[in-house]
Amino acid sequence: MSEWWTYTPSDFLLFSPRTYYRLIELYNAAIWPGQLVALVAGLAILVLVRRAGPSSGRIVAAILAAGWLWVAWGYLFTRYATINWAASYVAAAFAIETLLLAVAGVIAGKLTFHGGGRWVGLGLFLFALFIQPLIGPLSGRAWSRAELFGVMPDPTVVATLGVLLAADRVRWELLAVPLLWCLFSGATLWTMEAPDAWVMPLAAGLTVAELARRRF
Amino acid sequence: MQDARTLNRRSLMHLLAATAAVGILYPSPATAQRGPLVTRPIPSSGEMLPVVGLGSWITFNVGDDEEARDACAAVMQAFFQAGGRMIDSSPMYGSAQEVIGYGLGKLGTPPALFATDKVWISSGARGPEQIEESRRLWGVPRFDLLQVHNLLSWQEHLKTLFAMKADGRLRYVGITTSEGRRHREFAQIMRGQPLDFVQVTYNILDREVEDRILPLARDRGMGVIVNRPFRQGALTRRMERHPLPPWAAEIQCSTWAQFLLKFIVSHPAVTCAIPATTNINHVRENMDAAHGPLPDEAMRRRMVAYVEDL
Numbered sequence A: 001m002s003e004w005w006t007y008t009p010s011d012f013l014l015f016s017p018r019t020y021y022r023l024i025e026l027y028n029a030a031i032w033p034g035q036l037v038a039l040v041a042g043l044a045i046l047v048l049v050r051r052a053g054p055s056s057g058r059i060v061a062a063i064l065a066a067g068w069l070w071v072a073w074g075y076l077f078t079r080y081a082t083i084n085w086a087a088s089y090v091a092a093a094f095a096i097e098t099l100l101l102a103v104a105g106v107i108a109g110k111l112t113f114h115g116g117g118r119w120v121g122l123g124l125f126l127f128a129l130f131i132q133p134l135i136g137p138l139s140g141r142a143w144s145r146a147e148l149f150g151v152m153p154d155p156t157v158v159a160t161l162g163v164l165l166a167a168d169r170v171r172w173e174l175l176a177v178p179l180l181w182c183l184f185s186g187a188t189l190w191t192m193e194a195p196d197a198w199v200m201p202l203a204a205g206l207t208v209a210e211l212a213r214r215r216f
Numbered sequence B: 001m002q003d004a005r006t007l008n009r010r011s012l013m014h015l016l017a018a019t020a021a022v023g024i025l026y027p028s029p030a031t032a033q034r035g036p037l038v039t040r041p042i043p044s045s046g047e048m049l050p051v052v053g054l055g056s057w058i059t060f061n062v063g064d065d066e067e068a069r070d071a072c073a074a075v076m077q078a079f080f081q082a083g084g085r086m087i088d089s090s091p092m093y094g095s096a097q098e099v100i101g102y103g104l105g106k107l108g109t110p111p112a113l114f115a116t117d118k119v120w121i122s123s124g125a126r127g128p129e130q131i132e133e134s135r136r137l138w139g140v141p142r143f144d145l146l147q148v149h150n151l152l153s154w155q156e157h158l159k160t161l162f163a164m165k166a167d168g169r170l171r172y173v174g175i176t177t178s179e180g181r182r183h184r185e186f187a188q189i190m191r192g193q194p195l196d197f198v199q200v201t202y203n204i205l206d207r208e209v210e211d212r213i214l215p216l217a218r219d220r221g222m223g224v225i226v227n228r229p230f231r232q233g234a235l236t237r238r239m240e241r242h243p244l245p246p247w248a249a250e251i252q253c254s255t256w257a258q259f260l261l262k263f264i265v266s267h268p269a270v271t272c273a274i275p276a277t278t279n280i281n282h283v284r285e286n287m288d289a290a291h292g293p294l295p296d297e298a299m300r301r302r303m304v305a306y307v308e309d310l
């Protein structure tokens, strides 16, 4: 496309905000009470990261992988892709992240936690689990449209960034897909003029800043 | 203003039943008062088309949401009832084609439908497959018009479309662009290919096509479909903050949307404009713009001056 510079992200926004949030609402209703299962899984991760045992890293990775797989299939592929054809490619990226978590975290056991996790990572994780779901309702959207960890991509991705930052060693191979999603989601919400479009880019920025701080 | 989606399903069914009883495409008494529907001939055939059609980008991409699908069907119903014919879509518009197919299924595919779609795929070889999939989603036996969306792989796709037309599997062939993109190449294709239609962006503030594309379409005997008549709603939202000039009544405009549409369709080269909407009242209002007097050249200049001054 020789005229690519004349396109803006809004040229690729194929749906209205109303359709987007209705989609979330209908999805939330369809999977209820799955949200509670996801919340329990989130709490389990928190406990496992704080009180690290010998296999806690593998269990955390397995829970996260399950969350990514569910979001890839249950939300991105079967729901979001009905209004956004790009979502099927994103679903594939989420499936790849699932695989990476399974291989690096579950099979190879490379995700380990000692000393109660690092605080920036824990902070991000707590934010994803308890605060992020409140941002929608606080910015005027109905509770039925709230986005939860393990159910919707945004909090699942931020929680994963949190876990990765809380781990003993940085697993670079696990960071690419979540960081890319932060940009994709931020751009989508920004073109939808959503008041909370800043959340995902900020989470990505914080992650990168924390990684940079550790290196230098 | 009542919003189509605030109707519950039962009232929607009542509405559909009631309007079906009145009969699609028969002019209502209100239509009689406003004068006949303004139509324009397709230059290559002489077939008449109402000067207002219906777009589907964003508005009809509602996925599997049943309530929203029914609201889209109600918009289509109101459109046909007001005498509308052309509905425009594209494989690029998410679920819009499927939602149109749903609406047509519900309405029993009104015979007046002028099914307008696009081919949008970089591989020329896969064009026919995409067109067949689009046709299946619409649930129509064939398209009236197929256009190469945004000139993507136009050489290959035009070959396919002209061959389909020669075989009687398609009635008209066109190309599209929007927001002033690739006008030089667009004009070159218009000079070199026997197109029936071109689709471009034109509205009271985006008038670039007046210089080259619209005169060329007239010279070459091509119909012109106008997209983004309201700049995707930004224009109507902006204008609604200001009063409509009192002289708008001279051309029977009671809303800004009608004012903006009448400006577009009064250009002699334009065949029709295709505003998109999710709202039954809006589709009626837009179809109303296809009635009554259209502005002459002097009035058109006055309209531009007024809007540019706001």
Ligand SMILES: NC(=O)c1ccc[n+]([C@@H]2O[C@H](COP(=O)([O-])OP(=O)(O)OC[C@H]3O[C@@H](n4cnc5c(N)ncnc54)[C@H](OP(=O)(O)O)[C@@H]3O)[C@@H](O)[C@H]2O)c1
Pocket: B054, B055, B056, B057, B058, B059, B088, B089, B149, B150, B176, B177, B178, B199, B226, B227, B228, B229, B230, B231, B232, B233, B234, B236, B257, B258, B274, B275, B276, B277, B278, B279, B281, B282, B283, B285, B286
């Ligand atoms: N390259 C291409 O081929 C290309 C590019 C762009 C567009 N198109 C075609 O052109 C069609 C029209 O363009 P568009 O969808 O970009 O935008 P548009 O028709 O300029 O604007 C649509 C917006 O206007 C609002 N609207 C409609 N009627 C109204 C009324 N009477 N009063 C107030 N607001 C009204 C609608 O909101 P409500 O829902 O609230 O009514 C909707 O948000 C597209 O749907 C598509 O079919 C083709």
